[in-house]
Amino acid sequence: MLSEFLLAEMTRLGTQDALPLHRQLYEALRRAMLDGKLAAGERLPSSRDLAQDLDLSRNTVVAAINQLSVEGYLASRVGSGTYVNDHVPRVNHRAARGAPGQVPHLQAARLSQRGDALAHRFSAQSLEVQPFTPGIADFSAFPLALWQRLQNKHWRMTYPDMLDYNTSGGYAPLRRAIADYLRVFRSVQLDADQVIVTTGTQQSLELCARLLADHGDTVWVEDPAYWGAMKAFIATGLTVHPVATDDEGIHPREADDAQPPKLIYVTPSHQYPTGAVMTLARRQQLLATARQHGAWVLEDDYDSEYRFSGPPISSLEGLDADGRVLYMGTFSKVLYPGLKLGYLVVPKGLIEAFRQAHYDLHRPGHMPTQAALAEFIEMGHFASSLRRARQTYAERRQCLLEALRPVLGDGPDAPRISGAEQGLHLCLRLPARTDDQAIAHRLAQQGLIVRPLSAYCLRRTDLRGLVIGYGYATLGEIARCGPMVTAAVQRALPG
Amino acid sequence: MLSEFLLAEMTRLGTQDALPLHRQLYEALRRAMLDGKLAAGERLPSSRDLAQDLDLSRNTVVAAINQLSVEGYLASRVGSGTYVNDHVPRVNHRAARGAPGQVPHLQAARLSQRGDALAHRFSAQSLEVQPFTPGIADFSAFPLALWQRLQNKHWRMTYPDMLDYNTSGGYAPLRRAIADYLRVFRSVQLDADQVIVTTGTQQSLELCARLLADHGDTVWVEDPAYWGAMKAFIATGLTVHPVATDDEGIHPREADDAQPPKLIYVTPSHQYPTGAVMTLARRQQLLATARQHGAWVLEDDYDSEYRFSGPPISSLEGLDADGRVLYMGTFSKVLYPGLKLGYLVVPKGLIEAFRQAHYDLHRPGHMPTQAALAEFIEMGHFASSLRRARQTYAERRQCLLEALRPVLGDGPDAPRISGAEQGLHLCLRLPARTDDQAIAHRLAQQGLIVRPLSAYCLRRTDLRGLVIGYGYATLGEIARCGPMVTAAVQRALPG
Numbered sequence: 002m003l004s005e006f007l008l009a010e011m012t013r014l015g016t017q018d019a020l021p022l023h024r025q026l027y028e029a030l031r032r033a034m035l036d037g038k039l040a041a042g043e044r045l046p047s048s049r050d051l052a053q054d055l056d057l058s059r060n061t062v063v064a065a066i067n068q069l070s071v072e073g074y075l076a077s078r079v080g081s082g083t084y085v086n087d088h089v090p091r092v093n094h095r096a097a098r099g100a101p102g103q104v105p106h107l108q109a110a111r112l113s114q115r116g117d118a119l120a121h122r123f124s125a126q127s128l129e130v131q132p133f134t135p136g137i138a139d140f141s142a143f144p145l146a147l148w149q150r151l152q153n154k155h156w157r158m159t160y161p162d163m164l165d166y167n168t169s170g171g172y173a174p175l176r177r178a179i180a181d182y183l184r185v186f187r188s189v190q191l192d193a194d195q196v197i198v199t200t201g202t203q204q205s206l207e208l209c210a211r212l213l214a215d216h217g218d219t220v221w222v223e224d225p226a227y228w229g230a231m232k233a234f235i236a237t238g239l240t241v242h243p244v245a246t247d248d249e250g251i252h253p254r255e256a257d258d259a260q261p262p263k264l265i266y267v268t269p270s271h272q273y274p275t276g277a278v279m280t281l282a283r284r285q286q287l288l289a290t291a292r293q294h295g296a297w298v299l300e301d302d303y304d305s306e307y308r309f310s311g312p313p314i315s316s317l318e319g320l321d322a323d324g325r326v327l328y329m330g331t332f333s334k335v336l337y338p339g340l341k342l343g344y345l346v347v348p349k350g351l352i353e354a355f356r357q358a359h360y361d362l363h364r365p366g367h368m369p370t371q372a373a374l375a376e377f378i379e380m381g382h383f384a385s386s387l388r389r390a391r392q393t394y395a396e397r398r399q400c401l402l403e404a405l406r407p408v409l410g411d412g413p414d415a416p417r418i419s420g421a422e423q424g425l426h427l428c429l430r431l432p433a434r435t436d437d438q439a440i441a442h443r444l445a446q447q448g449l450i451v452r453p454l455s456a457y458c459l460r461r462t463d464l465r466g467l468v469i470g471y472g473y474a475t476l477g478e479i480a481r482c483g484p485m486v487t488a489a490v491q492r493a494l495p496g
Numbered sequence: 497m498l499s500e501f502l503l504a505e506m507t508r509l510g511t512q513d514a515l516p517l518h519r520q521l522y523e524a525l526r527r528a529m530l531d532g533k534l535a536a537g538e539r540l541p542s543s544r545d546l547a548q549d550l551d552l553s554r555n556t557v558v559a560a561i562n563q564l565s566v567e568g569y570l571a572s573r574v575g576s577g578t579y580v581n582d583h584v585p586r587v588n589h590r591a592a593r594g595a596p597g598q599v600p601h602l603q604a605a606r607l608s609q610r611g612d613a614l615a616h617r618f619s620a621q622s623l624e625v626q627p628f629t630p631g632i633a634d635f636s637a638f639p640l641a642l643w644q645r646l647q648n649k650h651w652r653m654t655y656p657d658m659l660d661y662n663t664s665g666g667y668a669p670l671r672r673a674i675a676d677y678l679r680v681f682r683s684v685q686l687d688a689d690q691v692i693v694t695t696g697t698q699q700s701l702e703l704c705a706r707l708l709a710d711h712g713d714t715v716w717v718e719d720p721a722y723w724g725a726m727k728a729f730i731a732t733g734l735t736v737h738p739v740a741t742d743d744e745g746i747h748p749r750e751a752d753d754a755q756p757p758k759l760i761y762v763t764p765s766h767q768y769p770t771g772a773v774m775t776l777a778r779r780q781q782l783l784a785t786a787r788q789h790g791a792w793v794l795e796d797d798y799d800s801e802y803r804f805s806g807p808p809i810s811s812l813e814g815l816d817a818d819g820r821v822l823y824m825g826t827f828s829k830v831l832y833p834g835l836k837l838g839y840l841v842v843p844k845g846l847i848e849a850f851r852q853a854h855y856d857l858h859r860p861g862h863m864p865t866q867a868a869l870a871e872f873i874e875m876g877h878f879a880s881s882l883r884r885a886r887q888t889y890a891e892r893r894q895c896l897l898e899a900l901r902p903v904l905g906d907g908p909d910a911p912r913i914s915g916a917e918q919g920l921h922l923c924l925r926l927p928a929r930t931d932d933q934a935i936a937h938r939l940a941q942q943g944l945i946v947r948p949l950s951a952y953c954l955r956r957t958d959l960r961g962l963v964i965g966y967g968y969a970t971l972g973e974i975a976r977c978g979p980m981v982t983a984a985v986q987r988a989l990p991g
Contacts, residue, residue: 112849113758116707120849124856130660140659149651156644164635164832165625200695203859212611216711216733232856238711238733263608337659339861354607354615361619361727364698366834367862 003046004054006038011055022057023064030065031114034074034085045075045083060259070460071231071241077462118235123228131450132478133486135274135426135470140337142389147382148373155372163368170356171198171344172371178378179344187305188319189328189346197345197355198371202301204363205329205345206230210237210264212351212358213297213327218263221296223251225457225464227273230266230301239264243459246272248419250279253290262296270305270314274457274468276420276428284317291325298326304424306335306387309395311422324348332374334425334472335387341367342374394425397471397479404483405429405469408490416490425472428454429486431465434495440467443489449482498541499549501533506550517552518559525560526609529569529580540570540578555754563735565955572957613730618723626945627973628981630769630921630965635832637884642877643868650867658863665851666693666839667866673873674839682800683814684823686841692850693866696838697796698728699858700824703840705732705759707853708792708822713758716791718746720952720959722768725761725796734759738954741767743914745774748785757791765800765809769952769963771915771923779812786820793821799919801830801882804890806917819843827869829920829967830882836862837869889920892966892974899978900924900964903985911985920967923949924981926960929990935962938984944977 010029011022033039046054048062055062066083069075076086112120130137155163170176176196183189199205206229214220216238222230224243234241242260244253251267265287269279279287291298300317308314318328331343347355359365377383398421408416414432421427431437437453444451454466467486471479505524506517528534541549543557550557561578564570571581607615625632650658665671671691678684694700701724709715711733717725719738729736737755739748746762762782764774774782786793795812803809813823826838842850854860872878893916903911909927916922926932932948939946949961962981966974 112707112846113710113713115710116849116853119706119853119857121852124852141656143659145651145654149648152651153644153648156640156647159640161636164638164834166833200861201859203857211614211731212607215608215610218608229856236706236857333859333861338661338859339659339863341859341861351607354611357616357619358611358614361724362614362698362731364696364828364833364836366695366828366836368834 003033003038004051006033007055023061023068026055026057026061026065027068030069031074039085041085043085044081045085047082064260067242067460068240071243077460115235115238119232122235123231130473132474132482133449133451133469133471134473135452135468136334137470137473138334138338138425139390139393139473142386142393143337144382144386148377151373151376152369155369155376158372159369163372165368166360166364166366167198167368167371168356168360170194170352170359171196171365172368172375174379175371175375178375182378182383183316183328183330183346187302187328187330188315190319190321191328191346192349194352195346195349197347197359198365199329199343199345199359200341200363200365201331201333201343202303202329203229203233205343206233206266206299206301207237208345208355208359208362209297209299209327210234210239211362212354214239214263219260220264220266221251221253221257221260221262222266222459223268223272224459224461225274225454226459227268227301227303228457231459234266241459243461245461246275246277248275248277250277250283251287252283253287258290258294261294262291264297264299265291266299266301267317268301268303269317270302271420271423273301273303274420274426274428274452274454275430275464276422276424276426278311278314278422279317284320287317288321288325292323296325300326300328302328302330304334305330307391307394307425308423309391309398309421314423318346324350327351335383335390336374340370340374342371394472397474397476398427400476400479401427401469401471401474401483404479405487408487416494419466426468426470429467429469429490430454431467431490431493432495433463433465435465435490435493437465437467437493440489440493443493444485447485447489449485451486498528498533499546501528502550518556518563521550521552521556521560522563525564526569534580536580538580539576540580542577559755562737562955572955610730610733614727617730618726625968627969627977628944628946628964628966629968630947630963631829632965632968633829633833633920634885634888634968637881637888638832639877639881643872646868646871647864650864650871653867654864658867660861660863661855662693662860662863662866663851663855665689665847665854666691666860667863667870669874670866670870671839673870677873677878678811678823678825678841682797682823682825683810684841685814685816686823687844689847690841690844692840692842692854693860694824694838694840694854695836695858695860696826696828697798697824698724700838700840701725701728701761701794701796702732703850703854703857704792704794704822705729705734706857707846707849709734709758714755715759715761716746716748716752716755716757717761717954718763718767719954719956720769720949721954722763722796722798723952729761736954738956740956741770741772743770743772745772745778746782747778748782753789756789757786759792759794760786761794761796762812763796763798764812765797766915766917766919768796768798769915769921769923769947769949770925770959771917771919771921773806773809773917774812779815782812783816783820787818791820795821795823797823797825799829800825802886802889802920803918804886804893804916809918813841819845822846830878830885831869835865835869837866889967892969892971893922895971895974896922896964896966896969896978899974900982903982911989914961921963921965924962924964924985925949926962926985926988927990928958928960930960930985930988932960932962932988935984935988938988939980942980942984944980946981 007029011025014025052059052062075083077083177193179196180193219242220239221244223246318326328346417430419428441453452468502524506520509520547554547557570578572578672688674691675688714737715734716739718741813821823841912925914923936948947963
């Protein structure tokens with residue numbers, strides 16, 4: 002009966018909109034869920050059975066199921082198949098479409114398909130900032146008085162141009178300061194005019210996705226993945242293809258080549274969220290794969306400023322011989338989030354197109370702030386802020402590692418730490434049968450928010466753990482909250 | 497021979513990507529131009545002939561030609577058909593795709609299709625700001641010292657939350673101040689929590705397009721149209737359907753209903769660029785049309801702060817009984833562009849979805865600036881700034897009107913002024929056979945930039961004129977540059 006519904010929907014869609022087959026099936030399955038033909042929690046027939054019933058190739062079925070999983074309609078469970086997710090809203094779609102209007106919940110249902118994905122997928126359940134929230138820096142140490150003095154100086158010097166939009170990819174002295182920093186500390190090969198000052202990684206990613214890929218083009222992302230990047234790719238209409246990622250970084254297999262990428266998005270120096278460092282061998286392999294596919298590589302070097310142990314990791318961009326890596330970073334994790342300044346380094350051949358589109362789409366402004374930041378960097382305040390912060394975070398990291406020690410083990414399946422060498426979070430890896438979402442839920446009831454690793458997984462079903470940020474946690478908070486985490490983990494460990 | 501090439505390409509595309517027919521034809525025509533099969537300046541066969549040769553419906557052919565015109569590949573000339581535009585780049589597409597890499601012009605060619613449109617279409621040829629550049633305000637009178645004092649005050653009071661991202665759609669006192677202003681001066685019906693503080697109209701438009709429409713959905717735009725909005729719609733993958741606009745505003749006909757809109761974008765109080773005020777009858781008709789199609793209306797009230805003559809015009813939103821109008825405005829035209837603060841008013845049922853997606857996609861920041869602006873408005877500085885500016889602009893407007901008077905006439909086909917009742921630009925309308933681009937070109941050679949009205953047209957071929965901004969021009973500059981314009985117009989007038 003399901004397959005009849007799907008066939009009917011696909012025929013209708015094929016006639017009306019001439020969508021490709023995998024999109025027709027995607028859409029038909031989606032309708033089946035929204036109309037309640039496939040209920041929350043229900044198990045989907047296997048891809049093999051679906052392919053046979055619908056007379057489709059297995060690849061077509063897998064592509065549709067992949068996209069629905071990425072968008073959160075479906076979830077896989079180890080060894081037991083694919084299920085309709087619990088949070089899929091059941092909407093009488095046709096009725097909602099037929100009678101647009103007044104009733105609030107109908108209005109909410111009138112979001113477009115992408116609007117629905119943007120408003121409801123890959124969003125934190127709680128935006129509250131807590132000791133262990135990952136991705137948050139401690140900006141209480143930010144030198145506010147100094148910053149205010151610098152801002153005032155540049156406001157006093159402000160000539161009309163500084164109040165206007167900027168057309169040159171950012172304030173020139175700031176672009177120079179960023180280029181100097183990246184050349185020395187991150188081995189990025191660049192001139193200042195390759196730097197585009199953006200409002201942060203989100204804007205950098207969208208600019209790349211829009212200028213270098215078309216709607217429906219495929220982007221490879223690491224699985225597990227950074228939510229913010231997922232949002233950017235959904236917003237720009239890309240087809241997300243998850244590529245499994247292990248302790249050496251992203252690891253494309255032959256099967257992945259069947260979904261050739263236009264873009265490959267990676268976090269090589271500190272994989273988000275596992276914290277894996279991409280090995281040199283994998284970096285070279287990735288660049289070769291990108292060359293073979295004619296793909297662009299987007300390198301998000303989001304917290305490379307904080308490295309605590311192990312050898313320094315250079316950028317992937319530094320290994321790139323043919324100008325296919327676009328490198329991006331942000332000041333929000335280092336200074337304060339609301340500053341809204343980040344950077345994107347583009348190959349020389351793309352400078353003009355990126356500058357023009359950036360101007361037309363975003364109308365960059367806030368030039369006095371850019372000028373203040375340029376001076377902040379030039380005068381060495383950025384370096385000394387980093388030094389101080391590194392010291393603070395190193396202590397917090399150490400404290401957290403000690404707090405978690407009681408729960409760690411030596412066995413191949415025992416809890417272990419990954420990704421603590423760098424950045425502002427680490428990952429407490431748990432055995433594959435642990436219910437990490439239940440642990441996070443229990444801790445939330447006790448008032449403590451940690452993120453389950455499985456919530457970052459797109460297609461993988463084998464990863465369990467807790468992603469724990471320590472950027473915002475004081476030593477006292479870590480000492481108090483750490484034992485809450487270990488207790489919850491102990492209780493939940495299988496066997 | 498052309499039709500053979502098109503048929504072969506369409507067959508290939510139909511097999512590979514299963515695109516709808518009009519998209520196949522669009523793509524085949526695009527390739528024909530890029531490969532040089534259709535040369536710049538060459539005349540396209542009529543839509544009737546193409547339909548017959550390719551065995552397609554005339555509607556399919558018209559849809560493809562429309563899209564290519566909107567994206568600037570084709571241009572229509574009155575009474576003589578459709579031509580390939582001069583600026584279409586001839587690229588050996590296949591070669592560029594086969595050998596990605598090093599050579600700069602090949603890299604440039606590796607922009608995606610949408611990247612190409614974003615980087616090269618609807619962009620000003622020169623970003624230089626000059627006396628008559630439209631869309632520019634004079635921010636030399638902006639009270640810098642006062643503004644700096646307010647900013648300092650809020651930086652001193654800054655508690656950590658103010659340095660972080662904002663999750664509630666903007667700083668609450670700013671949202672209240674905006675709501676109070678809009679309720680009183682623009683007759684917008686709203687509560688403060690319906691206000692989303694954005695970085696400006698571009699961000700407001702993209703948010704609406706992404707949350708309320710899917711890729712390929714149709715947006716109706718006024719013809720002629722605002723370039724910035726075109727960019728936002730191209731960037732978000734919408735199909736742009738131009739609707740002819742006359743002196744009473746947008747005027748949808750029966751033929752337009754064949755392209756049912758998901759969104760309708762309008763500038764009712766001062767049509768950009770003609771300056772037409774949408775009449776009450778047209779407003780009611782537009783809301784009825786939107787209701788009939790279940791479409792959302794995006795009202796861009798971009799320069800409503802400056803009204804010089806005629807009755808005050810309320811917002812379209814104020815007439816809306818069923819919550820389908822999203823209203824937007826910006827502070828950049830009133831205070832200074834680099835401030836990067838605008839607002840979007842959403843119906844109550846959409847508040848949560850818009851706040852969440854706005855946070856996830858844009859991570860709004862700059863809270864101390866938002867706080868300073870809230871106080872700037874509350875303390876009456878905004879109102880007094882507006883009063884002073886209105887006085888200044890009224891004088892400039894008068895001066896420009898006098899400078900242009902020598903060229904105006906009384907006949908039905910004589911040069912006339914439109915849109916001078918409001919805003920910071922007016923439109924000098926010229927007879928349909930005038931070459932307004934040649935006038936603009938001649939003035940550019942003399943060092944003066946004005947924009948030809950025909951450059952804003954999407955499908956219309958009958959509009960000629962000059963769009964002249966006076967927001968940034970001093971009285972002296974107007975007195976000096978005005979006669980340059982009238983001289984160039986006199987020389988170019990037909991007959």
